[in-house]
Amino acid sequence: MFAYGSAAPPVDANEIDAITERMRPRGPDAGGTWISPDSRVALGSRRLAIIDLTDEGTQPMTDVDGELRIVFNGEIYNYRELRVRLQRLGARFHSMTDTEVLLQLYRHDGAAMVELLRGMFSFVIWDPRERRMFVARDPYGIKPLYIADDGQTFRTASTVKALLAGGRISREHDLAGMAGFWLMGSVPEPHTIYQSIRAVEAGTSFFVSERGIENARRYYSIASTFRRGVQDEAAARLVQPNVLLRELVTDSLCNHLVADVPVGAFLSSGIDSSALVALATEAAGEPPRTVTLRFEEFAGAPLDEAPLAERFARRIGSDHVTRLVTRDEFLADMPKLFDAMDQPTIDGTNTWFVSKAAAERGLKVAISGLGGDELFGSYPSFAALPRIVRAARLPFAASVAGRMGRSPKAKAAARFGGTWEGAYLLKRGLFLPDDLPSLMGADAAREGLERLSMLEHIAGAIEPDPGTAFGRVAALEASLYMRNQLLRDTDWASMAHSLEVRTPLVDATLLRQIAPLLMVEKSRCKQHFAKSPRNPLPEWLSGRQKTGFSVPLAEWAQLPADGTSTRMRSWARRVMEQWA
């Protein structure tokens, strides 16, 4: 908190305590608050101790001179090499934490520091000399960060619900955020479900001074990274694709394995998690402990991942657990799950249970294959979107759609399909804009849709143009679906169990390095990835038809039919009731 305006009351110790307390499950190991002598600044933190388990890692932390202060959520994987550089430049340290490296890096490089970080992070540094805060969030938006700024006092926290717990922020709904949820199944950043709270956009940083927020800067763009990849294709053609993938992903993995506690892994029967586990085994010399979920409702069906995951675990020799989850457990967990759910979303139940299972095994950190589909182009959207755009741009497309007449999909295709952003809305949309009046009311829907400007919002994810169809779809999926849904849900659903999920395939450094290869090999990269371990994935695994990481929500929650096979529209209604 920073009471920066002259009319702002001093910061309130009770408020910072309440906000911090709400975060206790995210950081059960320690906590602390600090209030500046003039009561204009308050910092609070809860700690899940993973690197340097001593008390030296407790936050808020000061630098060795007792001047700069920081609260930091996440991990900086390259902190050791940054520390070596800083020491060479004369920096001194009082701990072995990545947190303290951030303080010294800020002192040495200022706002440019964020471009040197490899990791997932959101942090706030209070610089008393300049009387300003430096605020930053990681490039992909793996770690969340929300702000509420009333023009006098700046508040920020890792969750929306923590900000609300302070009791000083309006709970008035944001119609744009609600419209976004109905359209996409999650609230699109920077909107939240509340008018007074906004998400700090991924890959951005800014200062808060006595003049308010200033010097906001986007320091990383997924679309630009793909665009650059096209220019650097020559570098990708030098090395055998599976070998280059092994090198770069192993490097990312080794960074993601940095911890002073054991690191486990989620294992499905898909290529991404299996290849990661195989590469982690090669890198570490022994396999990580692995966890898979099983549901009786899926027994014998393609969605049942347990048998193949167990077979693969036996093959690599991992200490593996298949955790059965039943409807009774789901129903018993539902109140806790909704309490942990930071904003409405149709996803996250899968991560809730697999994180619970990992935590039961005593793990504090787990590796996940999340992001592999976005990186290696294995979603159906990679084939479908270019087709939709091409078809809708044909000269006779409108008349064909007209003849199909009554089909809402056909009408929508004619209306939206001619652009990448429209095609994405069609493909990923939960409901279409025309459905919203019946869900929100006509006036609220109109206002919400107008303020949301969904198509412009989607188009922003491919600005600048990544240059190829693959790059466009990859940028759309990573900047929208993955960021707003997968990563956000993974954060709340795992941290509720005091488990940190790490995603080696969601890594800005990896994307920069791998982008030229993606531009050359496109969706073939998935099979190259399957061949990247020294002992490539077996055919019975790499050749398996792709399935999502699903839970039998329709059966568990007895969702009514809604025109979709997954009944996610019905689940969305059930979820939204929690925010009524």
Next chain:
Amino acid sequence: MRILHIGTDSFGGYGGIALYNRELIAALASHPAVDEVVVIPRIIVGEREPIPPKVTFVAEAARGRLAFLRAVRRVGSRFDLVICAHVNLLPAARLVTKHPLLMLYGIEAWKLLRDPISNRLLHGVRGVISISEITRERFIGWSHYDGPSQLLPNSIRTEWYGIRPKNRALVSRYHLDGKRVLLTLGRVVAAERYKGFDEVLEVLPDLDADVSYVIAGGGNDVPRLQRKAVRLGVADRVVFTGLFPEEEKADLYSLADVYVMPSRGEGFGFVFLEALACGVPVIASRLDGGREAVREGELGSLVDPTNPAEIRLAIIDALACVEKRIPAGLDYFSYANFERRTHAIIDQFAANA
């Protein structure tokens, strides 16, 4: 003991592989148990350096492809060790032996060979000698070669270099008076856009105005880089030397305050050793053999060539070094160590060792 060296170029050759082969042949010949090293070169382009004692140099092999093959066939098979000094020469080496010792340098061994015969032949080799770990790993990655292998990195004759003041004639020629100089040396070829020239150019606008960038080398990509420098507004701070005489090389290095090459295609990066031998701080790439040339950061800074901020800050850090010095760790690459490693390789792989 007799050793046969079948290579692309060595004495009378130009560039990194030729230099490496000359050092290798000299080190082979200095092994006490070696009686003769027969060298069959594929090409000779320039004046031939003095041939070391015990070396028989079959110069006529370089007259053409047929002459080369004829020389290989005529040389006979009574050798204790046959060194095939390039993967592309495996079919030629097969004329003498099924089991040559194969040398690997860099990008030529980073992906499946175009020639299917060579792909097959490499599984029969007696061993693999790689200039760097990254080349060995990348080679094993695609070839699944599982035989013995050793590393033999470049050597540097530090006595040929040394710290020297900036050559006034070069400073004047390139208008570098009062400038702090960044240097990259290499071929400027469109097909090899992984040297890191673009990456350095792109951060130049964010560096102090007194920092100039010297691109030392010629090639068909110079016009594109010149246009890029104009577009970035730094044309007056970029010098393209074009091809330069070999005897100016040490002076060129000494012009530099920082040698920076954020590349992605170096098998090793001998240029880093040369720059270090001139006392110039170096910045190498984490993503290719450069990182081994600077011994994983011990001898110089490492950057991710895809991260402009990291390159920029590393340059700023390196420019802050006020005094040139030759790092003690450079001794790891001394010729004496190279020779010792070469002798150990002979002892391991020669038939009667």
